[in-house]
Amino acid sequence: xxxxxxxxxxxxxxxxxxxxxxxxxxxxxxxxxxxxxxxxxxxxxxxxxxxxxxxxxxxxxxxxxxxxxxxxxxxxxxxxxxxxxxxxxxxxxxxxxxxxxxxxxxxxxxxxxxxxxxxxxxxxxxxxxxxxxxxxxxxxxxxxxxxxxxxxxxxxxxxxxxxxxxxxxxxxxxxxxxxxxxxxxxxxxxxxxxxxxxxxxxxxxxxxxxxxxxxxx
Numbered sequence: 162x163x164x165x166x167x168x169x170x171x172x173x174x175x176x177x178x179x180x181x182x183x184x185x186x187x188x189x190x191x192x193x194x195x196x197x198x199x200x201x202x203x204x205x206x207x208x209x210x211x212x213x214x215x216x217x218x219x220x221x222x223x224x225x226x227x228x229x230x231x232x233x234x235x236x237x238x239x240x241x242x243x244x245x246x247x248x249x250x251x252x253x254x255x256x257x258x259x260x261x262x263x264x265x266x267x268x269x270x271x272x273x274x275x276x277x278x279x280x281x282x283x284x285x286x287x288x289x290x291x292x293x294x295x296x297x298x299x300x301x302x303x304x305x306x307x308x309x310x311x312x313x314x315x316x317x318x319x320x321x322x323x324x325x326x327x328x329x330x331x332x333x334x335x336x337x338x339x340x341x342x343x344x345x346x347x348x349x350x351x352x353x354x355x356x357x358x359x360x361x362x363x364x365x366x367x368x369x370x371x372x373x374x375x376x377x378x
Contacts, residue, residue: 246281314334316334317333
């Protein structure tokens with residue numbers, strides 16, 4: 162039964178908008194979802210259960226409970242594993258390109274970053290979707306996230322040592338990293354708008370242009 166004029170709607174129900182105000186409802190729903198998504202506390206849980214993870218891993222639920230208290234704990238472990246794998250991949254790429262120029266080594270590392278993002282998609286998503294504070298494993302152990310920052314900073318410093326004018330090292334390293342990462346994240350949209358080519362080709366063109374503008378001799 163509906164409510165009479167002047168009578169409040171039952172708790173949990175929203176009064177029907179007057180005729181012609183459908184746009185208001187649409188805007189309210191959009192605002193509501195945006196508010197939920199912006200709330201870290203409400204968005205933090207991963208939408209799977211530990212029992213589901215146990216089935217996927219082929220182990221019993223009690224077995225997984227002995228190692229992880231929650232799905233969030235598992236997500237953090239995946240992210241930490243991802244950083245470790247990524248650091249190894251970038252270091253190996255750097256070693257293979259060590260006979261080349263600073264630009265060659267930077268391109269190799271950045272392309273390794275891109276390959277990792279594609280090959281370890283789940284890891285990559287969780288690495289940049291959890292709380293930054295959790296990466297400080299202990300006061301004695303350096304955060305793997307900070308180690309990744311150092312890889313970009315070191316590669317950028319080599320450009321300067323090779324005669325490329327890059328300005329402030331920290332700022333330049335941040336610009337490089339965010340450019341590569343942003344290209345990866347936007348790749349589906351970019352591909353639908355521009356014939357932009359492979360993201361690894363983008364990395365090479367980006368670094369070569371930095372070298373050109375920086376006046377490398």
